[in-house]
Amino acid sequence: ALARRPGPHLAPEPRRQTSQQRVPVRRLCLCARTSPHATKASHRGARHAAAMSKFGAMVMGPAGAGKSTFCAALITHLQLNRRSAFYVNLDPAAESFEHTPDLDIKELISLKDAMEEVGLGPNGGLIYCFEFLMENLDWLTEALDSLTEEYLIIIDMPGQIELYTHIPILPALMKFLSQPGSLDIRMAAVYLLEATFVVDRAKFFAGTLSAMSAMLMLEVPHINVLSKMDLVKGQVKKKELKRFLTPDTGLLxxxxxxxxxxxxxxxxxxxxxxxxxxxxxxxxxxxxxxxxNRAVAGLIESFSMINYLKLDVTDEDSVAAILSHVDDCIQFHEAQDPKEPNDEDEVEDQDQDQG
Structure with missing residues (x-):
């Protein structure tokens, strides 16, 4: 029911057929074609039928990096391209959203309740909320289990840096989401760092160190993003900005x-x-x-793992570029069924041929 409930994140599907209706049509089409592309499609379809994976992206980063703004822009872009998204908010302190979450951790526990009931501060209360979530993972399973491979599950995370450095809660959550036999979600991590950090290079390397920490802890395909690029236009030259996409000690x-x-x-x-x-x-x-600073930069350079993509949420092409990298990481398009031509498209093609 959750997978098909109406909402702003469900892509329009005007001519949807059931899987029982689609299989004979696809089989006839594949049997009639003898090209290598048809053979590859049939093998891919067989593999896909054997293992129905889900697909997701966990959006992370320090407070103020623009995580929720990026999630909203990504959902809007998916809608415009007739793709479905399932938006999960795991920030128990978040109050306002551009797109209403399909699943909100505040339905399970809120930071305000945790602070009042247990007597903790903001950071301790947030850790308590995630410990409570880990004790109630059935809540996640019930909401996500019925989703199909057509959805991109977008998980919006809080900005407390402790989650991405030394507390083992997030690796355990990621393992639960991606392990085969359970939800089996092909996950990618998207770590946002505010582009204004490039003005203060010490702050930039500190943020990059936290990104590398998250990268090593989660052990999933990882994309690092310099967000809010529109705020540094005119402050940093393009040639200079390129140096920050692959950080090294020379920046200091x-x-x-x-x-x-x-x-x-x-x-x-x-x-x-x-x-x-x-x-x-x-x-x-x-x-x-x-x-x-030089010791931190040398450590980052020695691992040689961090590369950044640029993001400007006001630019549709920029959002599309990030989504393309996410799709490649989780192999989203490889798991999709070959598209069948619509009857209307076939009629238009015939009219053009006759003309």
């Missing part, structure tokens, strides 16, 4: 903020080295801070 060698600070204070690198940390105006400055 010509940090404009660091050069500006030294020029303002009339310092050079040797002056920073000679100062005691408690003599600086702020601890987050000087040679010690640069060494820390």
């Amino acid at each position: 060698d010509d940090d404009p903020l660091e050069r500006s600070r030294r020029a303002t204070e009339g310092l050079d690198e040797e002056d920073d080295e000679s100062k005691r940390p408690d003599e600086r105006g702020q601890v987050m400055k000087g040679a010690s801070f640069r060494r820390l």
Whole structure:
């Protein structure tokens, strides 16, 4: 019932037939064709019938990265392309949505209730909500089990960084969603980092480190995205921005903020080295801070795992590019049945041939 209930995320299906009606038509079409493409399609259809996988994308990232905005843009794009989406909100503190979630964790537990009943703060309350979710996974199973392979399950996650660094809840949830024999969802992780971080390179490498942490913890196909690209237009040159798509330690060698600070204070690198940390105006400055940043950047570069895609939700082509990478990661199109020509299309083709 959940899979077919009407809602804003269900793609229009004006001429849908049941699987019992479609099989004979497809079989006749495939038998009549002897090309290699038809043979591949028949083998793919057989594999697909044997294992009906679901498909999903978990949208993650720090607070303010634009996760819910990206989910809304992705759902809108899917609707325009006659594809169905099932929107799951797993942020127990979220209040407003552009698209109403098909499944909302607040139906199970809310952050406000957890904080009031257990006496926890915001971060502790959120962890409690996810522990409660892990104890009630049947709630997820009942909602997602009936979905077909035509849906893209979009899971909107909260922004607390603890979930993506050292707490093992998220890997356990991802394993539950993707393990064969249960929900068997082919999952991809989409990690958003705000593009304005490129202005402050220390903050950029800190965000990239959290992205790599999530990548290593979840062990699923992973896409890293620089979101809100529209906010950095005019601030960062395109040639300079390309350097951030594949981060390396070279970005720290010509940090404009660091050069500006030294020029303002009339310092050079040797002056920073000679100062005691408690003599600086702020601890987050000087040679010690640069060494820390360089160590973090060197760690990221040594793994050589992080590459970013650019996202501007106001640009339809940008959203389509991210969706294309997600589809490739989860092999969405390979599992779809070959499309059958509509009767109206056939009539139009015949009229054009006669003309």
